[in-house]
Amino acid sequence: MSEIDDRCRLVLIVPESDDLAARQTMLADALKGGDVASVILPQYGLDDGVFQKHAEALVPVIQAAGAAALIAGDSRVAGRAKADGLHLTGDLASVAEAVEKFSPKLIIGAGNATDRHKSLEIGEVQPDYIFFGKIGGDIKPEAHPKNLALGEWWASMVEIPCIVMGGTDPDSVVSVAETGAEFVALCQAVFADPSRAAQVVATANALLDEKAPRFEE
Template identity: 65%
Template structure:
C-alpha cells in the first residue's frame, strides 16, 4: 500500500480537445506530477473513429504512468485499445456491461443523480459509483448535491465512490471530507495556469496535508 491509499486519491477526467497531440502532452505532464489512481477518457461528441484514435494515443500514456485507463463510451473501443476499465453512464446498460466484462475489466458507474438511483446502481455491485457529471466542473467548488450524496453513500455502502470536483484544485478537500475514496478533476488540472504537472503536485500535497485518513 502506498502512503496515498489511506486517503482520498485523484482521478483525472480528460477534457474535450480537438488537438489530440496537445492533449497527450498535457496528460503526460499531469501524470508526471504525482499520484493519480485512474484516468477517465470520455467520448464526448466524437464519432467512433476519432474517439478510437484518441484512446489509442492516450491509453499507453496512462498505463505507462501506473494509472488505470478507463474508457467512458464505446465498450468495443475499450477492448480494442486494451483499456483497464469501462465507465458506464447509462444505468440501464450497467448490468449487461458487468456480466460481459467483469472481472476482466474495472466497471464503474455514473448516472447516480439521487439516492434512489444510487441504490439501484449499488445493487449491480459496480467497482465504483461516480457522483456528478464528467463535464460537471463548471464552478470552483464541487456540486453540493454530489457532496451530500457522497457523504451519505460513504457512511453506509462499501462500494467506493468518486466525486467530481470543481475548477479549483482546493475543491478536493471538501470532497475528501465526505469519506469519498476518490476525487475527479478535469479543468482544475488541465487548465491550471502553471500547467497540469504543477496542478497534480499541488493537489496531492493538499490531500497529503488535509485529507482525512481512512480508518483513523
C-alpha cells in the first residue's frame, strides 16, 4: 500500500460545459495538481452524440494522468470511449444489471444512496463503490452534514468503499476524510476558477496528507 492509498483520495467531477476544448485544457491542468483517483464525467444536458464526442476526447486525458475515467449513466458511451467504469444514479435494478454485465471489467459505482436503507440495498448488489451526495450538490463551502453522517456510518460498517461529495471549499476534504470515507469528490472547488484548478488539487492533497486519518492495513 503506498502512502496515498492508505488515506482518503480525491475524485473529480467534470463541471457542465459544451466547450470541449476548454474542458480538455481545464481537466489536463487540474490533473497536473497531484493525486486524483478517478474522474466522473456526467452527461448533463449534452445530447448523446455530443456526449460521446466529449467522452472520447476526455477519457484519454484522464487516463494519461493515471486516474480512472468513469462515465455517468451510459454504458455504450463508456464502451466506445474505452472508459474505466460507469457511475450510475438510477434505480437499484440498473445498478444490479450493470454489476452483473460489466463487473469486473468495468468499475461500477452507484449514487442515489439517499438514506441508510437505500444504501444497504445498493450494497447488496456489490458495486465497486457507493456515492453519498449528488452531482451538482456542492453548493455550500462545506460538505452536506447528511452526506458526512452517511459516509461515517457506512465506512465504519461496510467494506465497499464510499465517495462523499465535498463542498465548494477545498478545506471540505478534511471533514470528509475524518468520516473514514475512502474518497472525497470535488467539482466547483476545483473548477470554479479553471486557472487555479491544479493549485486547488495540490492544496486538497496537501490537506489530506496532513490531516486525513490513515486506514488500517
